[in-house]
Amino acid sequence: MSHTTWTPMIFIVSAPSGAGKTTLCDKLQAEFKNLHYAITATTRPSREGEVNGKHYYFLTEDEFERRLKSGDFFETAVVHGYRYGSPKSPVIEALRAGRDVLMNLDVQGAAVIRKCVAAAPPGDPLHRELVDIFVVPPSLETLKKRLVKRGKDTDETIERRLKQAKEEISHWQEYKYKVVNDDLAEAYDNMRAIILAERHKTRNRADD
């Protein structure tokens, strides 16, 4: 009788900008060493402090195109003229190595991965449990205060972000879990609880 293993799974975290998603994902990676954090590929130049393979995979247009043609992206998007894509192969490698995968995605990206995983037939490395979590601010008023306090955006940008947040939040029911980030410690306790609980689902047990 061995009771220590589970079938590796895919965790998706989505949240409107300013809900604290990045902080929560960083904390999850710090606690759960087994988590593989899926990184986005992009053709935009790296900014100061950004590390290739840690924050993004920085690719040339040619390399991006080559990978796209070989079918290595779950999804791609163009933002401000630069291309972005979620590479499949590192996700599949991590799952094969027995690691859970953590993906930080917007509502549209999450929908694509959800569909892709649901369509994976038995035997396919992506045929597995997908656990999606939507992180929300306690209210739009709180979100606005946080964005103002952060001081990174103009009033106009803040209004645009709020409008976008409202639209994104309307999708919360597409997710399996919803965590309100009012108090960071409490929100994190709930996020880690979801990971621990999912690993203890009978149907996810890889043991006897």
Next chain:
Amino acid sequence: MSHTTWTPMIFIVSAPSGAGKTTLCDKLQAEFKNLHYAITATTRPSREGEVNGKHYYFLTEDEFERRLKSGDFFETAVVHGYRYGSPKSPVIEALRAGRDVLMNLDVQGAAVIRKCVAAAPPGDPLHRELVDIFVVPPSLETLKKRLVKRGKDTDETIERRLKQAKEEISHWQEYKYKVVNDDLAEAYDNMRAIILAERHKTRNRADD
């Protein structure tokens, strides 16, 4: 937007004798004040230190019979000539008051409640999420060592308990979650995680 409430649910914990179920349930009650711990009714006399309404509802034969006839028991059993029953009304009252219910049941008892809750039609106070957790010792060898160390049982009783444990453990796949109690702190962390995670399931959210 209020995000702090969930639809109260029923948690069932089952485990073979010696797996640490009582300690884990006590710890859950200490942390989650909202949990209503469902108590069994019995016609057996109270033992030293047992409190009516805390450890058991101690009933006379007549009172037990009256409640049985009024349909107030989920299930009843006879052990060593005494009657035992799981009363429905305190569970329903707790759920109506917005409290989650924690039931400590054997495999047979859990099966009865599971069936009863699954059969409850919409509008029925029992029509709700049932979350069942099976707690197992790391191995039958460990369980044996624990029972020997506890020093409460004869060799014969220990052998009987082990045989029963083996039979009970064979039912683990009937449960939604399985928690191995190797290290108590770790097992407890996983138990509380299950409660927290279930409260954050989108479909259990009572808010917007």
